[in-house]
Amino acid sequence: MEQFFQQLTNGLAVGGIYALIALGYTMVYGVLKLINFAHGDLFTIGAYLGLTLLTSLALTDHVGGFLGVTILAVMVMGLVGIIGILLERIAYRPLRQSPRLSAVVSALGASIFFQNAIMLTYGAKFYVYPQDLLPVMPVNIFGLSIPLMRIIILAASVLMMIALYLFVQKTRIGTAIRAAAIDQGAARLMGIDVNFVIMIVFFIGPALGGAAGLMVGVYYGQINFTMGWIYGLKAFTAAILGGIGNIPGAMLGGLLLGVVEALGAAYISIAWKDAIAFFVLILILIVRPTGLLGERVAEKI
Amino acid sequence: MKNRTWLAYVVFFAVLAAAPLLLGRYWVDVLNNVGLYLILALSLNVILGYAGMFHMGHAAFYAVGAYTTAIINTHYGVPVLWVLPVSGLAAALFALVVARPIIHLRGDYLLIVTIGMVEIVRIALINNVFGLTGGANGIFGISRPEIFGFRLTQPVHFFYLIWSFAALTVLLFSLLENSRFGRALKYLKEDEVAAEGSGIHTARYKLAAFVLGAGWAGMCGTIFAAQMTIISPESFNFLESVRLFMIVILGGAGNIPGVILGSFLVMGLPELFRDFADARLLIFGLALMVMMIVRPQGLLPPRPRKHNLDSIRELS
Amino acid sequence: MNKIAGWIAIFCLLFAPALFAADPVKIGLMGPMTGSWASEGQEMKQVLELLADEYNQQGGVLGRKIQILTQDDGGDPRTASLAANRLVSQKIIAVVGTYGSSITEATQNIYDEAGVVQIANGSTAIRLSEKGLKNFFRTCPRDDEQGKVATATIQKLGGKKVAILHDNTSYAKGLAEESRANLKTANVEVVFFDALTPGERDYNAILTKLKGADPDFVFFTGYYPEAGLLLRQKKEMGWDVPFMGGDAVNNPTLVETAGAAAAQGFYFLSPPLPKDLDTPEAKSFVEAFTKKHGHAPKSIYPVLAGDGFRVLVEAIKATDSVEAEKISAYLKSSLKDFPGLTGTLAFDDKGDRVGEVYRVYKVDGEGQFVLEP
Numbered sequence: 001m002e003q004f005f006q007q008l009t010n011g012l013a014v015g016g017i018y019a020l021i022a023l024g025y026t027m028v029y030g031v032l033k034l035i036n037f038a039h040g041d042l043f044t045i046g047a048y049l050g051l052t053l054l055t056s057l058a059l060t061d062h063v064g065g066f067l068g069v070t071i072l073a074v075m076v077m078g079l080v081g082i083i084g085i086l087l088e089r090i091a092y093r094p095l096r097q098s099p100r101l102s103a104v105v106s107a108l109g110a111s112i113f114f115q116n117a118i119m120l121t122y123g124a125k126f127y128v129y130p131q132d133l134l135p136v137m138p139v140n141i142f143g144l145s146i147p148l149m150r151i152i153i154l155a156a157s158v159l160m161m162i163a164l165y166l167f168v169q170k171t172r173i174g175t176a177i178r179a180a181a182i183d184q185g186a187a188r189l190m191g192i193d194v195n196f197v198i199m200i201v202f203f204i205g206p207a208l209g210g211a212a213g214l215m216v217g218v219y220y221g222q223i224n225f226t227m228g229w230i231y232g233l234k235a236f237t238a239a240i241l242g243g244i245g246n247i248p249g250a251m252l253g254g255l256l257l258g259v260v261e262a263l264g265a266a267y268i269s270i271a272w273k274d275a276i277a278f279f280v281l282i283l284i285l286i287v288r289p290t291g292l293l294g295e296r297v298a299e300k301i
Numbered sequence: 302m303k304n305r306t307w308l309a310y311v312v313f314f315a316v317l318a319a320a321p322l323l324l325g326r327y328w329v330d331v332l333n334n335v336g337l338y339l340i341l342a343l344s345l346n347v348i349l350g351y352a353g354m355f356h357m358g359h360a361a362f363y364a365v366g367a368y369t370t371a372i373i374n375t376h377y378g379v380p381v382l383w384v385l386p387v388s389g390l391a392a393a394l395f396a397l398v399v400a401r402p403i404i405h406l407r408g409d410y411l412l413i414v415t416i417g418m419v420e421i422v423r424i425a426l427i428n429n430v431f432g433l434t435g436g437a438n439g440i441f442g443i444s445r446p447e448i449f450g451f452r453l454t455q456p457v458h459f460f461y462l463i464w465s466f467a468a469l470t471v472l473l474f475s476l477l478e479n480s481r482f483g484r485a486l487k488y489l490k491e492d493e494v495a496a497e498g499s500g501i502h503t504a505r506y507k508l509a510a511f512v513l514g515a516g517w518a519g520m521c522g523t524i525f526a527a528q529m530t531i532i533s534p535e536s537f538n539f540l541e542s543v544r545l546f547m548i549v550i551l552g553g554a555g556n557i558p559g560v561i562l563g564s565f566l567v568m569g570l571p572e573l574f575r576d577f578a579d580a581r582l583l584i585f586g587l588a589l590m591v592m593m594i595v596r597p598q599g600l601l602p603p604r605p606r607k608h609n610l611d612s613i614r615e616l617s
Numbered sequence: 618m619n620k621i622a623g624w625i626a627i628f629c630l631l632f633a634p635a636l637f638a639a640d641p642v643k644i645g646l647m648g649p650m651t652g653s654w655a656s657e658g659q660e661m662k663q664v665l666e667l668l669a670d671e672y673n674q675q676g677g678v679l680g681r682k683i684q685i686l687t688q689d690d691g692g693d694p695r696t697a698s699l700a701a702n703r704l705v706s707q708k709i710i711a712v713v714g715t716y717g718s719s720i721t722e723a724t725q726n727i728y729d730e731a732g733v734v735q736i737a738n739g740s741t742a743i744r745l746s747e748k749g750l751k752n753f754f755r756t757c758p759r760d761d762e763q764g765k766v767a768t769a770t771i772q773k774l775g776g777k778k779v780a781i782l783h784d785n786t787s788y789a790k791g792l793a794e795e796s797r798a799n800l801k802t803a804n805v806e807v808v809f810f811d812a813l814t815p816g817e818r819d820y821n822a823i824l825t826k827l828k829g830a831d832p833d834f835v836f837f838t839g840y841y842p843e844a845g846l847l848l849r850q851k852k853e854m855g856w857d858v859p860f861m862g863g864d865a866v867n868n869p870t871l872v873e874t875a876g877a878a879a880a881q882g883f884y885f886l887s888p889p890l891p892k893d894l895d896t897p898e899a900k901s902f903v904e905a906f907t908k909k910h911g912h913a914p915k916s917i918y919p920v921l922a923g924d925g926f927r928v929l930v931e932a933i934k935a936t937d938s939v940e941a942e943k944i945s946a947y948l949k950s951s952l953k954d955f956p957g958l959t960g961t962l963a964f965d966d967k968g969d970r971v972g973e974v975y976r977v978y979k980v981d982g983e984g985q986f987v988l989e990p
Contacts, residue, residue, distance in 0.1 A: 003829055010821040017819075035409060091590050098597030100408075101355070105550045108543060109589025116583035116651070124579075124655035125915065126842055128873040138855075147853055220818040222846060222874040226653055230816050233416070233539070240413040262822040270823050271785055271812040275424040278417030285410055286402050325706040330699055427785050428812075437787040438742070439719060454730070456702060529694065530726065533719045533787070536694055572699065575688070579650045579659065 005144055007266040008259060013150040015258020016157040020212040021235035022242070022250035023164060024205035030181045030245035031201045033100060037107040038087060039209055040232015041114035046080045046210025047223040048118060051127055065134045069218060076214045077207035084206025085199055093198075111232075118225040126224045129217045149219045156215065160208060161251045168247060173200060181245070234277075241281055243294025252292060257281075306475075306558070313561075314468050321457045330456040331572045336463040337525060339564040340470050342548040343557065344517035347474070349546065350555035351483060352510040353490030355408050358415030359545050361422040362392040362515035364537035366522025368426065371440040371532050372433050381446045381527040385520050392519025393512045400511040404504055419542050426534040439533025446527040459528045466524065470517070475557055486510055487555065544568075551592060553599030562600050566592070641684035642677070642939060644669075644929060645704040645712035645733075647697065647724065648922070650689035653816065657716050660919040661738065662687050665713065665926050667906055678933050690715050694723035701727040709733060710939045713925040716918055718742035718787050725750060732941045734948075736925035739918040742791055746967040752945045754968040756921040756928075756959070758888065758975065760788070763863060764795030766886055766975040767836065768803055771796075774859060774884065776834030780809035780827055782847075784839035792838040792863050808832050815843055821850050828856050838863040844883075845874025852879035861885060864975070867917050867986070877984035884989075888959045888974045891920055893988050899958045917959070924957040931955060 021043055028036045053059075053075055059068040091110045095103040134152070138145035168174040179187040180197045188194050216231075217223050234257060242253025257277055264276035284292065321329050345359045366388035373384045403414045429436035446453050446462070453459055477483045489496035489503045497503050526532050544567060552563020570588055574581035592600065646665050648658030662685075669683045677683050688704050690697035697715065701724035704712055712728060715721050716739035728735045729750050737745065737755040741763070746753060771779055779800060783793035790812065797807050809830040813823050824847065827835065835858055837844055844866040851860070852875070862871075862885035872880045891899040891914065902923070907913050914920050928948060935951065936943040948964050955962040963971045977989040 003825060006825050007822055010819070010825060013821070014819045029409075035412070091594070094594045095597050099554070101349075101550045101554065102593055102597050102599070105547050106590050106593040108547060109586045109593065112582055112586030113590065114586075116580070116586060119651070119655060120580060120583060124659050126656070126870045126874070128870065131876045145855070216818055220846060221849060221876075222818070222842060222870075224842070226816065227818070237413060237417070240410060244409060265822040266826050269811065270826065271428050271814075272424060273822075274814060275421045278421050282403065282414050282417055285406060285414055289406050289410060291410070327699070327702040327706040330702040334695065334699065437719070437785050437790055439787075441722060441744070529698065529723060531694065531719070531722050533694060535692075535719070575703065579655065579689070581689070582651050 002144070003266065004263075005142070007262045009144060009146050009150065011259035011262030012154055012255060013258070014261065015238075015255035016150075016154040017212055017216060017231070017254075018235050018238045018257055019251045019254025020157045020160065020215070021209050021231055022239040022254045023161060023247065024207075024209040025236055025239040026242075026244055026247060026250040027164070027201050027205040027208075029239070031177060031198060032092070032096070032103075034092060034103050035107065035236065036092075036205070037104065037232070037236075038091075038110035038114055039205070040228035040230075040235070041111050041118070042080055042084060042087075042206040042228070043209040043213040043216075043231055043235075044118060044223070044225060044228035045083060045114065046076050046213025047217040047227070048122060048127070048213075048225075049079055049210070050076045050214035050217050051129055051223065054130065054133075069133060069214075073211055073214055076210045080210025080213075081203035081207035084202045087206070088198060088202040093195075111229075115225055115228065122225065124225065126222055129221050129223070131221070133218055153215055153219060156211075157251070157254075160211070161247060164204070164208075165247050173197070177201060237278070237281055240291055241284060243291030246291070246293045246295070249291060249293035256292075309558070310468075310471060310475075314464070317464055318461075321460055326456050329460050331569060333456055333459050333463050333528065335564050335568045336460070336467045337521060337528075338545065338548060338568050339467050339561060340463070340521045340524075341518055342545050342552075342560050342564050343467075343470050343474050344514040344521065345545050346549050346555065346557070346560050347477070347486070347510050347514040347517075349549050350560070351478070351486040351490065352507055353486075353554075354507060354510070355412040356415045356511075356514075357412050357539075357542050357546050358417075358419035359514070359518055360537045360539070360541040361415075361419040362396055362518040363522045363525070363541070364419075364422055364426065364534075365392040365395045365515075366519025367526045367532050367537070368434055368440070368522070369519070370523040370526040371443050374443050374526070375440055378444075381444060381523060382448070385523045388523045389516040389520040392522065393516030395519075396512045396515030397508070400508055400515075404507050404511065416539060416542070419537070419539055423534050423538050426537070434534075437534060439531060439536075441531040443526050443530045443532070445530065453527070459524075463524060463528075466520075471557060471561070478557065482506070482509070490555075547589065551589065551599060553602040556599070556601055556603035559599055559601035559603070566600075641682040642679065642933065643684050643686055643707065643709045644926065645707070645709035645714075646685055646687045646922070647690050647700050647704060647712055647714035648687070649692040649716055649720075650687065652692040654692045654716055657739070657916055657918055658689070658692075660914060660916060661714065661716075661922040663910060664906070664914060664919040664923040667909060668902075668923055668926055671905070672930060678930055679937065679939070683930070690720050690724075692717060692720060694720055697721075697723050698727060700724070705731040705733060710933075710941065711736070711929050711944065713922050713929070714738060715740065718745060718791075721745060725753060728752065734929065734941050734944050736929060738922035738925050741788055746969050750968070752941050752968075754925070754928075754945075754948060754964055754970075756924045756957070756962065756970055757864075757918070758970055760791040760795050763792055763886060763975060764799050766977075767792070767796045767861075767863065768799035768805075770861065770884070770886065770977050771800065771834060771836060772803060772805065774834065774861070776805060776836075776859070778806050778808045778832045778834070780830055780832035780835045781807055782809070782823070782827065782835065782837045782839070783812050784815040784843060785812040786815065786839065788865065789838040789840070789863070793836075796836060796838070813839070813843060815839060817843075818846065819850075820847050821854070823847075824850055824854055824856065828854070828858075832858065834858070835860045836863075837861070837866070840865040841868040841871040842874070845871040845880075848875035848879045848883060852876075859884070864888065864917065867978070868915055869986075870915065872980060872984035877980075877982065880980045880984055881982050883980045885978050886975050887978055888917055888921070889976050889988070890917065890978075890986060891958055893976075894958070894960060896956050896958075898956050902958050920958050924959055924962060927957065928952060928955055928962055 176192045238253035238257045242249030265273040348356045369388040369391040370384045426434045548563040548567045553559025648661040650658045688700035690700045697720045711734035718740040721740035734752045783789040864887045867887040891903045932944040932947045
């Protein structure tokens with residue numbers, strides 16, 4: 001039984017990262033109906049930018065671990081957000097009125113471009129974050145010792161999800177985002193600057209991805225230029241699982257995917273872990289064709 | 302289809318047939334890859350282009366065909382090309398089983414399910430499922446194909462095998478495009494509800510498109526296995542599916558000349574950029590974005606069908 | 618018109634040197650320059666270009682310069698077959714590479730039919746040299762050899778209940794299965810045998826399950842990125858168990874990832890590192906490499922590629938020829954105790970490297986790789 005709970009926390013830690021990346025997928029999808037396949041690579045860029053800033057500014061030496069990493073996170077999120085805005089301007093905006101899959105191919109092109117751009121800028125080797133940026137002290141919860149970093153990751157994911165949810169539900173810009181998500185044409189007629197809304201969305205989504213990249217760097221230590229592909233695919237799976245376009249859905253999907261993977265590895269087979277996760281996804285979609293929290297879309301008549 | 306298009310195809314394949322005389326073995330091998338992916342992309346085009354189903358897992362069917370060939374050939378010594386129809390059937394059957402429950406999923410949900418399917422197939426192959434697939438090593442020692450006693454070994458031999466099959470594929474799929482079946486698929490892509498209302502059993506048609514595309518990809522797997530003589534799971538990963546997907550969308554979904562152009566670009570460009578060494582994929586990614594932005598409908602989108610009203614009147 | 622004139626000028630500039638110099642001796646390098654193993658391929662290129670420069674400064678071979686032609690195999694069999702055809706049509710006389718076994722396998726026939734000598738540097742799968750190909754060699758040892766050494770080492774270190782973890786790559790699984798079979802004949806219990814998914818970051822689920830099997834020794838046959846993460850997360854779990862890796866973990870990134878404290882006491886098998894060889898060749902090579910790139914070679918495989926290149930040049934010099942047949946015959950029968958960067962080199966009739974290659978290394982408290990006596 002202890003192993004079961006241990007695996008549960010293992011799964012939640014992985015799932016927290018998936019959820020954070022999935023939030024970005026879902027934001028962008030909600031408004032543009034675009035699967036941003038370059039999102040995983042924006043996550044990688046976040047990890048690399050974090051490392052560069054960390055080593056060049058030496059913030060953590062001056063202001064201590066927690067504050068340093070927090071400041072760093074804000075900077076990384078800002079920078080990756082700006083890259084996201086540029087990406088939308090250059091690669092997606094010209095395709096907004098085109099068939100949806102055209103933008104998907106453009107996104108795949110952007111993904112290949114980013115991945116290789118990182119490889120050429122930094123080189124193909126693995127990079128490693130400095131050790132022990134944050135204390136690793138284990139926290140004792142119900143007799144399970146859980147590393148502090150995991151709790152921080154999970155808490156940060158949940159906090160960002162809640163903040164995002166409130167932002168979208170309660171603020172004026174959030175209302176505009178929801179309006180643009182439902183009908184861009186009608187939103188424009190209501191005086192909403194749709195381009196501005198999309199810009200905001202393309203700032204927030206990639207920024208969350210960048211933050212996830214930094215977290216992976218700080219916690220797991222090791223980063224390389226291909227890591228965005230696997231995380232991106234898993235996060236996309238998570239977003240769909242929860243019902244894409246739905247913010248709590250992305251969170252739920254991410255955590256569920258992480259737990260399914262951990263329990264699948266523990267009780268069925270490690271080597272088949274990913275296959276099990278995809279199998280569960282397919283089963284869920286067969287039963288609920290629009291994901292767990294996805295809205296039932298009425299068939300047009 | 303107009304006579305002019307047919308003429309263009311004849312000229313195109315005639316020029317290609319002469320190409321090996323001028324090209325070295327490397328470029329012939331590049332063309333072999335283009336041809337192989339052209340056949341695969343045409344089979345995907347039935348699902349993605351005509352029927353408009355978001356399918357990003359085509360490599361799974363290709364893998365089923367290739368592995369069927371490899372297993373039957375290495376275990377029972379059946380000549381590779383004889384296995385061609387069996388591989389096609391195996392892939393079609395596989396598609397029938399897996400596609401049935403998921404065929405009703407919409408857009409992006411179908412997309413992730415097909416990605417999941419290709420990943421499950423790859424993981425199964427790596428884990429040596431049923432003890433038949435050889436795990437990560439794959440299956441090696443597949444015999445070279447023979448045609449009337451002539452053994453195909455050189456890239457140029459495969460060139461003629463692959464491109465004959467490609468020409469046949471273009472011919473058959475052009476006929477299909479204009480058949481009742483092809484038109485029904487396009488109709489349900491444009492408006493599923495209206496198609497259903499006009500008496501098209503949409504689920505059945507969609508499933509038929511899946512099975513047909515899968516079967517054709519399975520046969521392509523046979524040719525691939527014969528050409529490489531070794532197959533391993535990494536040849537059938539998600540990235541290969543993505544590549545096929547890009548060919549169809551970039552070229553112009555639902556248009557055969559577009560798919561031909563798409564396969565030359567997606568398979569050929571990274572080779573043209575070979576001299577950029579480690580920057581070649583960077584340039585390729587950039588080129589993909591630029592081409593898509595310049596031609597958002599694909600490079601050669603299908604032209605709207607024109608109907609000659611007189612002929613319709615005559616019929617009625 | 619101007620444009621055309623411009624292109625002609627560029628072409629002249631590009632090809633002019635070739636018109637004046639004697640035909641260079643072209644040696645191909647096939648390696649993963651893009652994709653997951655790009656770091657290996659790019660370092661292979663650095664090593665070969667450095668060595669070629671050195672030879673060329675001394676006048677090259679046969680009075681001709683050596684030219685290295687690099688092609689990317691992308692770590693994928695289909696791309697590799699293209700790369701091989703490309704190299705063959707560039708008229709290379711021999712090729713060094715590549716890293717992965719299945720990648721090498723996809724190109725063996727192409728080089729064989731074209732009469733090109735191939736010296737693989739990281740392809741350890743047994744079957745590659747069992748096909749009777751005349752012109753195939755490798756500077757790395759085979760999996761069965763390593764399997765034997767691994768079993769002996771595990772027994773020596775006192776493993777009684779061994780867990781074997783691989784990563785489902787062709788190489789790691791081969792080594793894992795080889796070792797499991799050997800351990801069974803040696804009556805050592807294997808309590809765990811499974812594969813992780815390479816390229817992930819979080820292996821806690823796997824470690825938790827591994828710990829549940831209660832082994833007293835863990836043997837991981839995969840690569841260094843995962844090994845580093847496993848060590849780091851194992852320490853975080855507070856689990857103390859002897860850990861050993863195969864020769865694919867031999868890379869300083871392992872210690873960087875895990876941290877010196879977590880990596881301390883980790884064993885691995887490897888051909889000797891250049892730093893542990895006292896030969897003047899190895900010393901001057903590491904020195905020159907460090908001078909040019911700011912660090913010593915990170916992985917052993919590029920150095921093995923360098924050895925492949927050096928025996929090739931030696932064979933060309935000794936036979937005064939660039940014919941594949943003569944070079945192969947020389948490498949198989951006449952080359953004895955050649956002072957390589959990774960120890961003495963010689964090849965048997967199959968083209969496999971002869972001699973005891975493996976050593977046991979242990980990571981010390983500072984994160985250094987120390988040769989076990």
